[in-house]
Amino acid sequence: MWPRGRRRAAGGGAVKPIPVHGAPEGFDALLLCRRRAETDAPVVHVCRDDARMARLAEAIAFFAPEVEVLRFPAWDCLPYDRVSPNPEIVAERVATLTRLLEPPARPRILLTTVNALAQKVPPPATFQGATMVLRKGGRVQPEALTAFLEANGYHRTGTVMEHGEYAVRGGIIDLFPAGESDPVRLDLFGDEIEDLRRFDTATQRSGRVVPELRLRPVGEVFLDEASRARFRSAYRELFGAAAAEDPLYVSISAGRKHPGMEHWAGLFHEHMATLIDYVPGASVSLDHQAEDVATTRFEMVADHYEARRVPVRIAEGEVPYRPAPPATLHLTRGDWNVMLSGGPVLQFIPFAKPDGTDGIEAGGRPGPLLTEARTAGENVFAAYAVMAAGQVKAGRRPLLAAWSKGSRERLANLLRENGVAAAPAEDWKAARALPEGVVALVVMGLERGFVAEGICVTAEQDILGERIARPPRRRRRADQFIADATEIADGDLVVHQDHGIGRYEGLVTIEVNGAPHDCLKLTYDGGDRLFVPVENIEILSRFGTETAGVALDKLGGVSWQNRKAKAKSRIRDMAGAATPPPALRPLKYRTLAPPPQGLWDEFCARFPFAETEDQSRAIADVLEDLSAGRPMDRLVCGDVGFGKTEIALRAAFVVAMSGAQVAVVVPTTLLARQHARTFTARFAGFPLVVAQLSRMVTAKEAAEVRDGLKDGRINIVIGTHALLAKGVQFADLGLVIVDEEQHFGVRHKEALKALKSDVHVLTLTATPIPRTLQLALTGVREMSIIATPPVDRLAVRTFIMPWDPVVLREAIQRERFRGGQVFCVVPRIEDMAKVAERLAEIVPEARIIQAHGRLSPTELERVMTEFGDGRHDVLLSTNIVESGLDMPAVNTLLIHRADMFGLAQLYQLRGRVGRGKLRGYAYLTWPESHRLSAAAEKRLEVMQTLDNLGAGFTLASHDLDIRGAGNLLGEEQSGQIREVGIELYQQMLEEAVADIKAGQGREGGASERDWTPQINLGLPVLIPQTYVADLPVRLGLYRRSGALASDAETDAMGAELADRFGPVPPEVENLLQVVSIKRLCREAGVEKLDAGPKGIVLSFRGNRFANPGGLVAWVQAQKGAVKLRPDHKLALLREMDLAPRVKAARDLLAALARVARQARAA
Secondary structure, eight states: OOOOSOOOOGGGOOOOOEEEESOOTTHHHHHHHHHHHHOSSOEEEEESSHHHHHHHHHHHHHHOTTSEEEEEOOOSSOTTOSSOOOHHHHHHHHHHHHHHHSOOSSOEEEEEEHHHHTBOBOOHHHHTTOOEEEETTOBOOHHHHHHHHHHTTOEEOSSOOSTTEEEEETTEEEEOOTTOSSOEEEEEETTEEEEEEEEOTTTOOEEEEOSEEEEOOSOSSOOSHHHHHHHHHHHHHHHOGGGGGSHHHHHHHTTOOOTTGGGGHHHHSSSOBOGGGGSTTOEEEEOTTHHHHHHHHHHHHHHHHHHHHSOOOGGGTOOOOOOOOGGGTBOOHHHHHHHHTTSOEEEEOSSOOOTTOOSEEOOOEEOOOOHHHHHTTOOHHHHHHHHHHHHHHTTOEEEEEESSHHHHHHHHHHHHHTTOOEEEOSSHHHHHTSOTTOEEEEEOOOSSOEEETTEEEEEHHHHHSSOTTSOOOOOOOHHHHHHHHSOOOTTOEEEETTTEEEEEEEEEEEEETTEEEEEEEEEOGGGOEEEEEGGGGGGEEEOOSOOTTOOOOOTTOSHHHHHHHHHHHHHHHHHHHHSOOGGGSOSOOOOOOOOOHHHHHHHHHTOOSOOOHHHHHHHHHHHHHHTTTSOOEEEEEEOTTSSHHHHHHHHHHHHHHTTOEEEEEOSSHHHHHHHHHHHHHHHTTSSOOEEEESTTSOHHHHHHHHHHHHHTOOOEEEESGGGGSTTOOOSSEEEEEEESGGGOOHHHHHHHHHHTTTSEEEEEESSOOHHHHHHHHTTSSEEEEEOSOOTTOOOOEEEEEEOOHHHHHHHHHHHHHTTOEEEEEOSSGGGHHHHHHHHHHHOTTSOEEEEOTTSOHHHHHHHHHHHHTTSOSEEEESGGGGTTOOOTTEEEEEETTGGGSOHHHHHHHHTTSOOSSSOOEEEEEEOTTOOOOHHHHHHHHHHHHOOSTTOHHHHHHHHHHHHOOOOTTSSSOSHHHHHHOHHHHHHHHHHHHHHHHTTOOSOOOSOGGGOOOEEEOSSOBSOOTTTOOOHHHHHHHHHHHHTOOSHHHHHHHHHHHHHHHSSOOHHHHHHHHHHHHHHHHHHHTEEEEEEETTEEEEEEGGGOOSOHHHHHHHHHHTTTSEEEOTTSEEEEEOOOOHHHHHHHHHHHHHHHHHHHHHHHHO
């Protein structure tokens, strides 16, 4: 089946790969495993991209677990970039190269990508014997170890924090090996290794024992004497003697790392090699479309090289970038052909082999899709069962591939409910060992299944049309956000919808009909107790933080209902004032024509990163708003550095290309300057004029800009609140973008409002001020949240401590050594001189520059430009750096007197570091002698706990809770919040706004969320302590389960539980079932459901049903199985065990919900 001969290219001409037809994705992994078994040559497969490589590695591990899969990924930066590749990727590359030089212990397949293969690597001699193995109880000479570390790119420091660092303290050696997640501590007694443990970089405390450790080189570029000498002579030879002044040359000469130095790797080594040189005579196979990717890559390298050769304006302070010729690091098309000519090359093609063409037919085909069954609304699992049976008849083994273990478990439940025999299998051998006719459930990331001889794989998406792992996200309800940020703790005041304010006393398990059930215990006035079942947790809400002088209500008293009704009517009036009903909205509002597709794609392609899931969703939301025919008012909440600016750029592009003008309003001149640079660069080459209006432009330029805005010559203007001045008039303003919204005062906001009665508005912020947040949460404004960090962001490590010169010196030195810079922020201008003096004492060698608001515009511009271009190590400033400045080289932040900053300010400041791929460090300090106030201490505490990425939103909710939300329209501050508690107030306000938006007037009937169905199945309903041990986590899960709004969300939650905590126990399954039954009860208007061994009895809410005629007809159609009793209750009488009881209840309610829906439809 496979070619044995070699295919040599004639004189470096194109290599003609042998086509292998019928190799769809998924099946190609099986083909590679067969290839591995048939040949003695090394097997190399070249994937299109990294995502494909990860999926292929997973599939090979399934088909042939005994094979060693080595991955060689590409750098995650552009050719000729100013940043270095991610250290973890470099570590994986080096580990693979060193493994390839060691003899294989088991069969081996090497996976790589086109981009990785098209780049040269250091020659094999570099890594020959460059692995050192350390074992507990083994021996190593400390001098030999340090010599090895120095020779292989490790760097000695005082404390180890980053990859590639090591520290020696007597007989203890700390080191952070390449490719490991945590650093390791060696305890030597003489030359014997007594102990080998991982340790935590934050606390520096030792953790678990490591049996053995393999040390490999830390990078592809070493800074030893010989390499540095080679680099210096090659650099001077290429670029002349004047190049010796370049920061890159200076850093390398001094033995310091420099950001992006890897792009000159070819100058450090005598010659470079290719990956194939490490596996001579390899059998190479290429992914479908790999050749197209390679062509694009060669063009990209050439383009970037040409772009970098443009001379930089050194007079204006730009740092010179002298690109090394492409041949030093990259292959050309000719080199690529020569490299591949040393052995057979195969080209995988997913389609069948056309008649009369060359090549091999492997026999795989894309799998069948169940689209018809799904669109026709039939049961897809029944359709799958029929299909699987047909495949078994044809002699194929049916497999169902899920994306994760959790979604596999959900699929198993769905198959079981539909009577399809299925069992989990961990690999291909286990799947073949299952009895015939049983579907094997496996974990494998496939977008689409495939069929081949003896095997039929169906992917999760083929059946469901989407992955369980990612259900469509709806707009999360406001109270849920606040719920996540503010967990209920013992002793807190909570508000029960029907009974008012009580005190929460903890979770208790009580027996209900002989089955255990978790309940929340509440105490009311006079010691009365109330137990609320966990599945009804959503009728409780937290009261808020300010609880002084609040009285508990009496159970069964009337004062609560009166207070609630009064608050409700006031909230309705208020919401009416805040949202104009549809009738008063501008009826005719121009819809924006979407931009020409080609131009739009070209504009998007200039964004150098992959959009995160949330970012794409926010962009889609904005585009939808722009074409909806009414003014947009959207708040984009995204963490600092999570790509909000990109959303603004795209919105501006759409509006400006449709002929209207765009105004971008920012709080500070520095941010205006930075945005002006970003916008000008991104809009270069499009027929759009970008201008800026702020203190930084001269009076003459400002006058020109104003004229240009008035007569429409200028399409996009970026400015500070100077844009809101009286003299600024627009020809045709279409969109206002407000960046860093939390800095604008009420007066500016009013001026903005006047500007925008019928203009689109897009507001960007990381930490919305409480009032904005509340407006967005209640639906007065639309909101998009970007909570997913960009792919390579690491959370910023936060240290909170008194000012300590030793620690701070270490921090600044580490940052300088990494080639980065430091922000040092003080709260007041008068502190600057004192702090500057201290810094000069701690690090006399660091170059420090100062910036604050009192500098003249030109001076400030000069300081920021010089710092941005890397001429200084430390920028000492007031909090002007807080506003959105983006400097990827800055990864360490020192804050002097952190207790004098507000919570949102601290958060914004911290977001200024760690924006590249390196870990950021933030040190929040205060004078040692100083006592912190309680509020300052709480603020700093919150900062330390919000270490995860994307916490800006949670933070704003904390702030809303600490300060209280207040009334949106200003006059009646927090009266009714005190009466009903913050969460219920928020919920009532949200409902009122929704009613008015839907045009239901002021006096809607009783709200849908005012009642909760009571369900009693006699089953244990709880999350056992043995399953989730942590109480706050358990409560959080209960709160989330109460808010599940569809079966897709219930499945997703089940999948998540299985992924996080292991297989889902029956009690938790019951909880999820009860939640979905409750949802059906609401739809059908059923207030109470009792199920027991003898049958099921339902009571309707208010003894009414939405469709009485339909109900009677339905009951008659059941031929006596269901009875409608004289007391208006519905009874289904038959003997039932526990499991059928749940299914019967679900079926019964689903039928009733259908009948009720018929009435609504009519």
